[in-house]
Amino acid sequence: MSDYSLNLPQTDFPMKANSAVREVEIQKRWDAEDVYAKAMKKRESSDKFVLHDGPPYLSSSKIHIGTALNKVLKDIVCKYKNQKGYYSPYVPGYDSHGLPIENAALKDVKGGRHSITPVELRKRCREFALSNLKGQEANFRRLGVWGDWEHPYITLDQKFEAAQIRVFGQMATKGFLYKGLKSVSWCPTCETALAEAEVEYADHKSNSIYVKFEVAPQSRAKLPKFMKDEDQVNFVIWTTTPWTLPANLGVALHPDFNYQFLKTKDHGVLVVSEGLKDAFLSTTGVGDVEVLGDALGKELELIETKHPFIDRTSLVVLGDHVTNETGTGVVHTAPGHGPEDFELGAKYKLGVVSPVDERGIFTDEAGQFKGQFYEKANQPILDHLTELGKLIHHSTYSHSYPHCWRCKKPLIFRATEQWFASVDGFRKDALKAIDSVQWIPESGRNRIFNMVENRSDWCISRQRAWGVPIPVFYCEKCNKHLMTAESIEKVAQAFEKYGSDSWWEKSPKELIGDLKCECGHGEFRKESDIMDVWFDSGTTWHGVLDMRKDQLRGAPCELYLEGSDQHRGWFQSSLLTSVAVSGKAPYKTVLTHGFVVDETGRKMSKSMGNVVEPDEVIKQYGADVLRLWVASVNYTDDIPIGKNMLAQLAEVYRKLRNTARYLLGNLSDFNPKTDRVAYEKLSPIDQFILHRLSSLVKEVTEDFDRFEFFKYYQLLQNFCVVDLSSFYFDIAKDRLYTGGKTSESRRAVQTVLEEVLMTLVRIIAPVAPHLADDIWQHLPEAIRNFEATETSVLLTDFPVAQARYVDETLSQLFESLIAVRETVNKALEQARADKKIGKSTEAQVLIAIENAELRKKVESLGSDLPGFFITSQATVQAEVNGKVSGTRLSEVKENGLTVVVFNAEGTKCARCWKYKTEVGSLKENPELCTSCLEALKES
Numbered sequence: 001m002s003d004y005s006l007n008l009p010q011t012d013f014p015m016k017a018n019s020a021v022r023e024v025e026i027q028k029r030w031d032a033e034d035v036y037a038k039a040m041k042k043r044e045s046s047d048k049f050v051l052h053d054g055p056p057y058l059s060s061s062k063i064h065i066g067t068a069l070n071k072v073l074k075d076i077v078c079k080y081k082n083q084k085g086y087y088s089p090y091v092p093g094y095d096s097h098g099l100p101i102e103n104a105a106l107k108d109v110k111g112g113r114h115s116i117t118p119v120e121l122r123k124r125c126r127e128f129a130l131s132n133l134k135g136q137e138a139n140f141r142r143l144g145v146w147g148d149w150e151h152p153y154i155t156l157d158q159k160f161e162a163a164q165i166r167v168f169g170q171m172a173t174k175g176f177l178y179k180g181l182k183s184v185s186w187c188p189t190c191e192t193a194l195a196e197a198e199v200e201y202a203d204h205k206s207n208s209i210y211v212k213f214e215v216a217p218q219s220r221a222k223l224p225k226f227m228k229d230e231d232q233v234n235f236v237i238w239t240t241t242p243w244t245l246p247a248n249l250g251v252a253l254h255p256d257f258n259y260q261f262l263k264t265k266d267h268g269v270l271v272v273s274e275g276l277k278d279a280f281l282s283t284t285g286v287g288d289v290e291v292l293g294d295a296l297g298k299e300l301e302l303i304e305t306k307h308p309f310i311d312r313t314s315l316v317v318l319g320d321h322v323t324n325e326t327g328t329g330v331v332h333t334a335p336g337h338g339p340e341d342f343e344l345g346a347k348y349k350l351g352v353v354s355p356v357d358e359r360g361i362f363t364d365e366a367g368q369f370k371g372q373f374y375e376k377a378n379q380p381i382l383d384h385l386t387e388l389g390k391l392i393h394h395s396t397y398s399h400s401y402p403h404c405w406r407c408k409k410p411l412i413f414r415a416t417e418q419w420f421a422s423v424d425g426f427r428k429d430a431l432k433a434i435d436s437v438q439w440i441p442e443s444g445r446n447r448i449f450n451m452v453e454n455r456s457d458w459c460i461s462r463q464r465a466w467g468v469p470i471p472v473f474y475c476e477k478c479n480k481h482l483m484t485a486e487s488i489e490k491v492a493q494a495f496e497k498y499g500s501d502s503w504w505e506k507s508p509k510e511l512i513g514d515l516k517c518e519c520g521h522g523e524f525r526k527e528s529d530i531m532d533v534w535f536d537s538g539t540t541w542h543g544v545l546d547m548r549k550d551q552l553r554g555a556p557c558e559l560y561l562e563g564s565d566q567h568r569g570w571f572q573s574s575l576l577t578s579v580a581v582s583g584k585a586p587y588k589t590v591l592t593h594g595f596v597v598d599e600t601g602r603k604m605s606k607s608m609g610n611v612v613e614p615d616e617v618i619k620q621y622g623a624d625v626l627r628l629w630v631a632s633v634n635y636t637d638d639i640p641i642g643k644n645m646l647a648q649l650a651e652v653y654r655k656l657r658n659t660a661r662y663l664l665g666n667l668s669d670f671n672p673k674t675d676r677v678a679y680e681k682l683s684p685i686d687q688f689i690l691h692r693l694s695s696l697v698k699e700v701t702e703d704f705d706r707f708e709f710f711k712y713y714q715l716l717q718n719f720c721v722v723d724l725s726s727f728y729f730d731i732a733k734d735r736l737y738t739g740g741k742t743s744e745s746r747r748a749v750q751t752v753l754e755e756v757l758m759t760l761v762r763i764i765a766p767v768a769p770h771l772a773d774d775i776w777q778h779l780p781e782a783i784r785n786f787e788a789t790e791t792s793v794l795l796t797d798f799p800v801a802q803a804r805y806v807d808e809t810l811s812q813l814f815e816s817l818i819a820v821r822e823t824v825n826k827a828l829e830q831a832r833a834d835k836k837i838g839k840s841t842e843a844q845v846l847i848a849i850e851n852a853e854l855r856k857k858v859e860s861l862g863s864d865l866p867g868f869f870i871t872s873q874a875t876v877q878a879e880v881n882g883k884v885s886g887t888r889l890s891e892v893k894e895n896g897l898t899v900v901v902f903n904a905e906g907t908k909c910a911r912c913w914k915y916k917t918e919v920g921s922l923k924e925n926p927e928l929c930t931s932c933l934e935a936l937k938e939s
Helices: 019-033 035-043 065-083 099-105 118-142 158-173 217-222 242-247 274-284 339-347 364-369 378-388 427-434 443-454 485-498 508-512 533-538 540-546 570-582 614-621 623-632 643-665 684-705 709-738 744-764 769-777 781-787 808-833 852-859 862-869 930-938
Strands: 177-187 199-214 233-239 250-253 258-263 269-273 290-296 304-306 313-318 330-333 391-404 412-421 438-440 473-475 524-526 557-563 587-593 596-598 639-641 843-849 873-877 890-894 897-903
Touching: 019 035, 019 118, 019 614, 019 623, 019 769, 065 557, 065 587, 065 596, 065 614, 065 623, 099 118, 118 614, 158 177, 158 485, 158 533, 158 540, 158 570, 177 339, 199 242, 199 274, 199 378, 217 304, 233 242, 233 330, 242 364, 242 378, 250 339, 258 274, 269 274, 269 330, 274 391, 330 339, 364 378, 378 391, 427 443, 427 570, 438 443, 443 570, 485 508, 508 524, 533 570, 540 570, 557 570, 570 587, 614 623, 614 643, 623 643, 623 709, 623 769, 639 643, 643 709, 643 744, 643 769, 684 709, 684 744, 684 808, 709 744, 709 862, 709 930, 744 769, 744 781, 808 843, 808 852, 808 862, 808 890, 808 897, 843 852, 852 862, 852 873, 862 873
Parallel strands: 199 304, 233 269, 250 313, 438 587, 557 587, 596 639, 843 873
Antiparallel strands: 177 412, 199 233, 199 391, 250 330, 258 269, 258 290, 304 313, 473 524, 843 897, 890 897
């Protein structure tokens, strides 16, 4: 046989991605060409869509997989919105203050934080945070995230700190900030108060004790009349924190619960709730009891009891927080060690005892337990109760208990003076603002609404050094605080000029000049507390969005996008400060994602060996595969990742790349300016693929607009693998490779391929920008010159669904034809499996179709029928009659179809490899068929 030329694909686009090298090269080109800045310049007069970055914490230079997921989601949104024509800048942010950084900076300091000055400590913290910033930025940029990397926002920046002080000032002048004694969450390890958002819950083994509080002699007259004078009466409290007993000042009952007086053999008369009596007796093993009578809680109010081991009384008080779920319905009340206890204590004027210092060590007020760490004092207290005959029962049990989000150690409640934001002052406005926001998923609305509706005042002060100081001064004469608009503005100006270190470096006079106290005195001392880091990040709507209005257009922005834990964190702190100052939410839409778990749904941990590191994934597969993972998962739930998933995604990426390579290779000689074939002249199958392409664009756009990227991934994969590779490419390759080089039939296919390529490359861009731009740089010159003049695909517009391609009738036709083709393929595969044929072109098929309407549809393919099935001949008829000649190689019957496979008639053409009856009889070239002869003439 002679060597006959075919129209084979030609492209320099590499089959292998070599992502570890190629992606970095592409990123360097983006930087060199300043692609991000060009994109922003192009859209600067357009409507805005600003996603405000929630700042990751700078405690480490490395990012974990959850942070990678978050950053990629944000980048997909920003790139998509930019392609859709919006001005969508992205300013990355970093949260740089707080205890973890302070602790890390103190690791090598002998003597800890008390051995160096606050300014020295802050210098160490700043250097530590900024060094981690460089590492995180490199991680984010390697993911392909674009943005204004030259000008990120950092909460330690002087201008940001000044803006934060001004938000504080506005809240102060509106009366929303106050200093007060309250029982707050306290971490003895970190030696500071915590806000609600900083409290995590974890399993903890606690004591469970039942203790007698004997009714004091002076209150026996207040007992119910059925009680005899000689009986000793004890209210039985249940608690899991024996160490708080030195602070006990009350015994709380529910006003409407029925309390029974139980006469016992060994403990006198015990008072417990009727609803918990049986559980109490079962747990404690008290034994047989006699019910002497009962009384409602409100009938026992103000009875005095004797503290079990301190010479003072504990008052019986009433509280709705008392439940019948566990214990005795009689609640130990220590106002210094619990918010509910504190409120109840204030109501009954019980006073406050909190005999524990900032390190969790008992003070003088704890008497004989002075100097002991609170947790280690549990056993001595239990021993003392036993010795005094006050302990009825002791056991231990595991339950969910509050822990510090930083050090992961158990927390205590401790009454201290702290600065608070009075949420009651703007709660109604905050709840109203919540309903002005779109929450995705919708359940987010109820979650944050309930949190804000039921939350207590926000403790915004911290007893540390690395943070923004609370800008308050105390008069040295009368001790009143100075917190005026003028004094706060002076501090803001100082921070703007010198940074917040000036709080420690400068005197009050240097900071606020000659300002005077109300009493006329002019000497002040400075507040020593700093602000909660959630106040830092919670004011970025002003310090970033408003202060960079030329770039970001001010608050509210269009989108906040973070993990679902931020309903109690950044979403809420931002909402509260914004509503307090401006009366509105700082965002229009809030989107949340779940947490990353392994492939089996387990939480990731180093001890389990199931941690997936982003940099390891990138080294093996490249950033685009990791980005494909982000786009493939329903991120509203917990998000699985693992080796198997990544391997599957790498295979999908490979198929996308191969699809692109096929398209590029077969367009090497196509000039869209001169070679395009009009839609009306395209064959039905060509028109059908354009219909499918238009549907893809429409559905992808809708999914992107709803932030449902996992649907996009499924659609894109289905289109590339099913519609193109397994269907259209398979059928069209004969027209591409063996047709006349400039024939209308081949140019028609190329017209479709070019439309598909220029659409797909832009659809891929937000999710896999490296792949998309690699494709873009390999576009054939004629296509580039005609319609791809932008230097990067990231500067192009997102494709728009073409209404002129939509043809539902044609779609329904091909839906039927494809179903028939699947049955034909089964029959061909059967013959191939039996080794009766090799390639499908060695066969002819007879298709008997019972349904006349379907038969008509298949017959409508006419001369394209064999090509549709990739056989040499194909015949359609109503039934398989006995007159059919030839040996049946295989036969499949299903759904009213019968497909019979025979050997193809004729001789194999040396060029197209189809079997034709004319091969061998053509004088011009007996090795070729008529079609190939004509194609070679055209070439």
